[in-house]
Amino acid sequence: MTFLNGILAFGALAFCIPLVIHLLNRSKFQTVDWGAMHLLESVIRVNHRRFQIQQLLLLLVRCAIPVLLALCLAIPVLTHWQALPKDTPSSVALVVDDSYSMDAVDDGLQPTLMASAIADSKQIVAALPRGSEVKVLATGGRPQALQSQATVDLRRVEEDLQQLLAAAGANDVPEALKAATIAVADMKHARREVVLLSDFQRDDWQSVDPQLLERFRQQWQALPTAPAITLIPMGRRDTADLQNVSIESLRSDRPTVGVGQEVRLRATVRNHGDQARPALPLRLKVNNETVAATTASLDAGATTQLLLTHRFEQAGSQVIEVELESDDALASDNHQFATIEVLQTIDVVLVDGKPSNQALQGETGFLSVALSPFAFGRQPLADLVKTRTIRRQDLNESVLAEARVLVLANVSRLDDRQVDALEKFVRAGNSLLIFAGDQISIDWYHEKLGPQGADLLPMVLGERLGQPQTSDGNDGRQDADKHLVAQFFEHPSMQLFNETSAGSLADADVFAWHPLLPIEDADDSDSEDDNANSGADTLPERPAGGATVVARLETGDTLIAERSCGDGVVLLVGTSANLRWTNLPMQPLFVPLVQEWISWMATRGLPPRNVAVGQTAVVHWSEDTDRTWQWILPDGRRSDVVAEVQDQRQTFQFPSLRLPGIYALVGASPDADRSDQTVYVAATANPDESNLLRLSDDEIADIADALGATVADSGAAYLELDNTRRFGREIWRPLLLALLAMMILEVVLQQYFAGVRR
Numbered sequence: 001m002t003f004l005n006g007i008l009a010f011g012a013l014a015f016c017i018p019l020v021i022h023l024l025n026r027s028k029f030q031t032v033d034w035g036a037m038h039l040l041e042s043v044i045r046v047n048h049r050r051f052q053i054q055q056l057l058l059l060l061v062r063c064a065i066p067v068l069l070a071l072c073l074a075i076p077v078l079t080h081w082q083a084l085p086k087d088t089p090s091s092v093a094l095v096v097d098d099s100y101s102m103d104a105v106d107d108g109l110q111p112t113l114m115a116s117a118i119a120d121s122k123q124i125v126a127a128l129p130r131g132s133e134v135k136v137l138a139t140g141g142r143p144q145a146l147q148s149q150a151t152v153d154l155r156r157v158e159e160d161l162q163q164l165l166a167a168a169g170a171n172d173v174p175e176a177l178k179a180a181t182i183a184v185a186d187m188k189h190a191r192r193e194v195v196l197l198s199d200f201q202r203d204d205w206q207s208v209d210p211q212l213l214e215r216f217r218q219q220w221q222a223l224p225t226a227p228a229i230t231l232i233p234m235g236r237r238d239t240a241d242l243q244n245v246s247i248e249s250l251r252s253d254r255p256t257v258g259v260g261q262e263v264r265l266r267a268t269v270r271n272h273g274d275q276a277r278p279a280l281p282l283r284l285k286v287n288n289e290t291v292a293a294t295t296a297s298l299d300a301g302a303t304t305q306l307l308l309t310h311r312f313e314q315a316g317s318q319v320i321e322v323e324l325e326s327d328d329a330l331a332s333d334n335h336q337f338a339t340i341e342v343l344q345t346i347d348v349v350l351v352d353g354k355p356s357n358q359a360l361q362g363e364t365g366f367l368s369v370a371l372s373p374f375a376f377g378r379q380p381l382a383d384l385v386k387t388r389t390i391r392r393q394d395l396n397e398s399v400l401a402e403a404r405v406l407v408l409a410n411v412s413r414l415d416d417r418q419v420d421a422l423e424k425f426v427r428a429g430n431s432l433l434i435f436a437g438d439q440i441s442i443d444w445y446h447e448k449l450g451p452q453g454a455d456l457l458p459m460v461l462g463e464r465l466g467q468p469q470t471s472d473g474n475d476g477r478q479d480a481d482k483h484l485v486a487q488f489f490e491h492p493s494m495q496l497f498n499e500t501s502a503g504s505l506a507d508a509d510v511f512a513w514h515p516l517l518p519i520e521d522a523d524d525s526d527s528e529d530d531n532a533n534s535g536a537d538t539l540p541e542r543p544a545g546g547a548t549v550v551a552r553l554e555t556g557d558t559l560i561a562e563r564s565c566g567d568g569v570v571l572l573v574g575t576s577a578n579l580r581w582t583n584l585p586m587q588p589l590f591v592p593l594v595q596e597w598i599s600w601m602a603t604r605g606l607p608p609r610n611v612a613v614g615q616t617a618v619v620h621w622s623e624d625t626d627r628t629w630q631w632i633l634p635d636g637r638r639s640d641v642v643a644e645v646q647d648q649r650q651t652f653q654f655p656s657l658r659l660p661g662i663y664a665l666v667g668a669s670p671d672a673d674r675s676d677q678t679v680y681v682a683a684t685a686n687p688d689e690s691n692l693l694r695l696s697d698d699e700i701a702d703i704a705d706a707l708g709a710t711v712a713d714s715g716a717a718y719l720e721l722d723n724t725r726r727f728g729r730e731i732w733r734p735l736l737l738a739l740l741a742m743m744i745l746e747v748v749l750q751q752y753f754a755g756v757r758r
Helices: 004-026 033-038 043-074 113-126 152-160 173-187 210-221 365-371 397-401 417-429 442-448 519-529 590-604 696-709 715-724 732-757
Strands: 075-080 090-096 132-140 193-197 228-233 243-252 256-258 260-272 279-285 290-296 303-311 316-324 336-345 348-351 385-391 405-409 429-433 548-552 558-565 568-573 610-612 617-621 628-632 639-640 645-647 647-653 662-668 677-684 727-730
Touching: 004 043, 004 385, 075 316, 090 113, 090 152, 090 173, 113 152, 113 715, 132 152, 132 173, 173 193, 173 210, 210 696, 228 696, 228 715, 243 316, 243 336, 256 590, 260 279, 260 290, 260 316, 260 336, 290 303, 303 645, 316 677, 336 662, 336 677, 348 365, 348 590, 365 590, 397 417, 397 639, 405 590, 417 429, 417 568, 417 645, 568 590, 617 662, 617 677, 628 647, 647 662
Parallel strands: 090 132, 090 193, 193 228, 256 336, 348 385, 348 405, 405 429, 429 568, 610 677
Antiparallel strands: 075 727, 243 260, 260 303, 279 290, 279 316, 316 336, 548 558, 558 568, 617 647, 628 639, 628 662, 645 647, 662 677
């Protein structure tokens, strides 16, 4: 026997109160001898014995009353009692694995594992006694309760179970067991159970530490009433013969693209089976319309990548889907989604630090042509980038408000008001591109844009190396020209040049440059040059990983680096944007190079639109603020959302995405003349869910031993087990009846004994 409120059982010590009163009352009379006393001695002896028996009975009844009251309040529970009524209400936590591997079909004519799990769960719920409470936990991805709290409405539970879909991410076993522990601890009946239905996929369970399972067992046993744990494996254990082909990933070579620009998509396809799968049809869909098709051929256990291309003719958030036609055991992984942002234009402001009236002689001439080639060539085609060139003194907040990317080309310095506006501009999610040149002041950039100032620079500018080009095109030191290292570029803004068809950056000559130095290196150099600048005046060290090296010269000097600042990004180039310090602007690759930089920077400050299941979807919206927004989930459900507003920018979030697929954020306008706006976010699940290997019976038995659980093959087998399992029963109700009986008995006895004495 155990107690749900064990501390109250100590109230039974109150039986001492009537006992003490009884003992004290025994000493409250005085013996007085008188002459005729001997005539009554025989009568007194008989009556005294009877009086003692009466007082003892009253004492026992009065002592039993506080004891029974304390036991009722402590709620005692009988355990290990075989013969209990079958209608004892239960508290049941149903833990159902709804990861998308549960959508598998073991044999062609059988239902999916999810359908079998739902049927078994409904069978268990239907057999529960009246008054039982149930809470259903779906554990694919991140565990989610289908009811806010345990409910006795079993019909509603069955309806909730019917809505479950095997579409969530990988089963997080530790989080699922934790959620089950919390759920069963909050339930009210003494008869408590946790029933876990899963396919016991090997990738989900094999990595779970057995010591962690043992700790869960200890937690359950430490509860006032330990729950009974039952594991129900779904599907057969030997799945080596199951055939499955999956699309593991779909990736774009860039997060954004302009209208009319070509985007390259790579689909990774894997054959998990032991049979070759030749010529599987694969289709590329954009906004649910097929735009391209190809075939995939895979050997047993092989993986391949397919390259697809597409040109978008419409701006906005676009949905890309790759769909594979394959008759296999798991249909859920035969398609993959991604989203891409198609831009109409990118507004770029160019600040010329050394303007010139002659064509291409200023600092921004080549940049203007490279970013808007159709406009300068008077072509009817539209440019993705729209540029505006200004002088340094014209830079202000109103100019920045219309820009997405700001370029400082050989700008010597800015005033404090401009620096403040620039810092706000970048940290709000916009981008800054800085080119060096002969006008810049290294000290000013270090002081005002370095760590002690606005803290925008990814690295600091070292002293100039090399010799700039003279006006006649001869620097007198041709042997001193340096080149960029022709390496494999990992930075997304440079990956285009990993293909030889795009040209080689090593073909460009760099005549003069400022080597980019890590912040701490520059600080060490400063402290060596000036010992007075130490202690509190020393610049703070840049955190590890704060800056990313984009490209180096063959000398080993860093020439290009970038760093995130707030929600924005800063790209620093240690050479100029004209021909005085490099002939890069004359190279054919200069146009795609700067366009790649600008395209990448234009969306670098935006939250990703392609995320993993379990992450949070975040969308920024800076346009009209009078729309009503809703999230539309992959399963069609809708959820209203309220934006967080900061600096006239709305931020929408959907935390902890559970289902893989497309989440659509739809903004409805109150004005009938304005159309709805939709932003898409794609959530992708762990591709390991496509591996259908499951734990063996022996491995499941080991898990059951660690958890202190019992294994049942099906819902029917669970019901048979339930009929023979030992449960506990609360006995406070009969104790309460006994308490009332004792109170009545005490009154009756007291009245009866008093009448007899009269």
